[in-house]
Amino acid sequence: MILLTAYAEWKSAKEAIRLGALDYFEKGQEPDELFHRIDKALTGGALRRENENLRAQLRERFGLPGLIAQSPAMHDRARPVGARGAHRRHGPDPG
Numbered sequence: 001m002i003l004l005t006a007y008a009e010w011k012s013a014k015e016a017i018r019l020g021a022l023d024y025f026e027k028g029q030e031p032d033e034l035f036h037r038i039d040k041a042l043t044g045g046a047l048r049r050e051n052e053n054l055r056a057q058l059r060e061r062f063g064l065p066g067l068i069a070q071s072p073a074m075h076d077r078a079r080p081v082g083a084r085g086a087h088r089r090h091g092p093d094p095g
Contacts, residue, residue: 002037 002023003016013024022041025034 002034002041004034 001021002025003013003021004025004027005012006027016024022044023037025037
């Protein structure tokens with residue numbers, strides 16, 4: 001949401017953004033600036049949706065059901081040994 005208003009008070013702009021507005025625009029400014037802000041808001045929304053979709057795909061593909069820990073290190077420890085990062089050495093030292 002972009003709040004369009006005739007009154008340009010910083011306090012009201014700050015409150016609108018705190019309540020969820022993406023931007024605050026005072027009437028009387030250049031229409032091109034409003035169009036730019038609308039485009040920016042739409043692009044941001046599309047990027048957020050894409051990010052959520054990609055995260056869901058990652059969880060579906062690589063998720064570990066029943067795992068409570070959220071840190072990457074704990075997720076790595078819970079994977080089978082062959083699926084962990086190749087940079088780690090497992091088992092006794094061959095040397």
